[in-house]
Amino acid sequence: MLHEKAPAKINLTLDVLGKRPDGYHEVEMIMTTVDLADRLSIRPSEDGKIHILSSDRYVPDDRRNLVWQAADLLRKKAGIRSGVMFTLDKRIPVAAGLAGGSSDAAAALRGLNRLWNLGLSLDELAEIGAEIGSDIPFCVFGGTSIATGRGEKLRHLPAPPNCxxxxxxxxxxxxxxxxxxxxxxxxxxxxxxxxxxxxxxxxxxxxxxxxxxxxxxxxxxxxxxxxxxxxxxxxxxxxxxxxxxxxxxxxxxxxxxxxxxxxxxxxxxxxxxxxxxxxxxxxxxxx
Ligand SMILES: C[C@@](CO)(OP(=O)(O)O)[C@H](O)COP(=O)(O)OP(=O)(O)OC[C@H]1O[C@@H](n2ccc(N)nc2=O)[C@H](O)[C@@H]1O
Ligand SMILES: Nc1ncnc2c1ncn2[C@@H]1O[C@H](COP(=O)(O)OP(=O)(O)O)[C@@H](O)[C@H]1O
Missing domain, CATH: 3.30.70.890 (GHMP kinase, C-terminal domain)
Structure with a gap:
């Protein structure tokens, strides 16, 4: 069994520079992770399927969950057939602007990279995460970054002053x-x-x-x-x-x-x- 922490983020800034042809908005935003985190436990499942047990009844436990989508995509990319069981201890409020679901998905990518010994870099995991949601690349790294594009292009910044x-x-x-x-x-x-x-x-x-x-x-x-x-x-x-x-x-x-x-x-x-x-x-x- 593996454990990953999935911290929430806050936006210190969020700017929109324009609308893109793909319907998304071109953003420029500074985000930083805070010490409020979901806990994701990951273990192999014998039946070849992806299972999610969540502590929060408002969070979907099927393919609508970003954790499910991250695991499914990573399995396809890596050509893996193994099943996996996630236990999600939800502490980040849902649909709150704190990227809880994105951080869970990022934690799933980091955890499965370890469980399946894939040897992917964080950059590679972030690129895979971007196919599912704009905030996932930031959550793969955590820390403090300025994000551009639709949120997936990142430049690391120093940590904010302690407060x-x-x-x-x-x-x-x-x-x-x-x-x-x-x-x-x-x-x-x-x-x-x-x-x-x-x-x-x-x-x-x-x-x-x-x-x-x-x-x-x-x-x-x-x-x-x-x-x-x-x-x-x-x-x-x-x-x-x-x-x-x-x-x-x-x-x-x-x-x-x-x-x-x-x-x-x-x-x-x-x-x-x-x-x-x-x-x-x-x-x-x-x-
Ligand atoms: C606003 C922000 C700020 O960090 O976060 P949250 O409030 O969700 O935490 C993000 O831009 C949210 O990122 P995320 O929640 O991953 O969005 P996605 O799933 O990629 O997109 C959901 C929807 O938001 C809109 N969207 C998202 C990102 C973007 N740059 N332009 C957009 O217009 C689109 O309508 C899209 O269909
Ligand atoms: N692991 C997850 N945790 C929370 N919500 C999730 C998750 N997977 C999918 N969702 C769905 O994503 C939506 C947005 O959730 P969340 O990521 O918490 O908010 P936000 O995008 O505002 O930061 C919710 O309505 C929820 O149904």
Missing amino acids: WVILAKPAIGVSTADAYGRLNLKTMEHPATAAMEAALKAGDYEAMCRSVGNVLEPATMGMHPEVAMLKDGMKRFGADAVLMSGSGPTVYGLVSSEARVARIVNGLRGFCPEVHAVRMLGEIPLA
């Missing part, structure tokens, strides 16, 4: 396609991606806080006003910077002092069902 990340997810799920679909390419305000990259390179916490931005925020807030309310609450309780992650609806707050974390978490628990205080993972957290 707490408070994640708050309202009880709604957002479809990523709907958030992109509602984007107004003409009126959107672009985030300061270059300033964020400079802040990470300088290890400057205040500059990082000033540079967060996400063009999908107004699109998702238009469908779900709860997201704007949560952002206001998080600011009022004292977070240094507040942003929606990915297509949402999770809102995160950055906090430098541990003393303020409990106050913000307790304040938010009054009106948000799911709140987590976690650390940035810093460097690449694999295996």
Whole structure:
């Protein structure tokens, strides 16, 4: 039996540069992994099939699961016929903008590479993952990167300055396609991606806080006003910077002092069902 950790990501920035002929959007976004992770256990199965046992009843246990798709594709590419049994301990909120499913799929690729002794590089696993979802290549590596293309082209960046990340997810799920679909390419305000990259390179916490931005925020807030309310609450309780992650609806707050974390978490628990205080993972957290 093998074990892989599948950490969530947050978007420090998310910009859209235009619409592509294939229907996807050309993005430029800085993402980093945080210490909230699903656990994936992997063992061979005798019947030649792919099985998934999930702790979360809202997560599909069949071919709709990104773990199933990753295993199926890797089997085809590597010419493998063996079956596999995954046990998925879900801790990352689902359909939340935290790339939970993508990270599970990336963990499946890393784990099966070991189980089947395929000897593939992370670059090769990322390329296979990109056929299933745009966020999977980032999740194969973890750490901190700037992603371009539809999200699959990666350049590694230094880890963010040490701080707490408070994640708050309202009880709604957002479809990523709907958030992109509602984007107004003409009126959107672009985030300061270059300033964020400079802040990470300088290890400057205040500059990082000033540079967060996400063009999908107004699109998702238009469908779900709860997201704007949560952002206001998080600011009022004292977070240094507040942003929606990915297509949402999770809102995160950055906090430098541990003393303020409990106050913000307790304040938010009054009106948000799911709140987590976690650390940035810093460097690449694999295996
Ligand atoms: C918004 C982001 C930011 O990290 O993440 P989440 O909110 O899902 O965590 C990603 O761009 C989501 O990546 P991912 O969830 O892998 O998306 P995919 O499965 O590839 O695509 C789902 C749908 O989103 C839209 N899509 C996705 C990526 C992209 N660059 N342009 C798009 O327009 C398309 O409508 C596509 O059909
Ligand atoms: N392993 C998985 N974990 C969570 N959701 C999954 C998984 N595989 C497929 N899904 C489906 O993908 C959708 C998006 O889930 P998720 O990856 O958690 O969100 P996001 O793309 O917002 O980060 C969900 O509606 C869910 O049904």
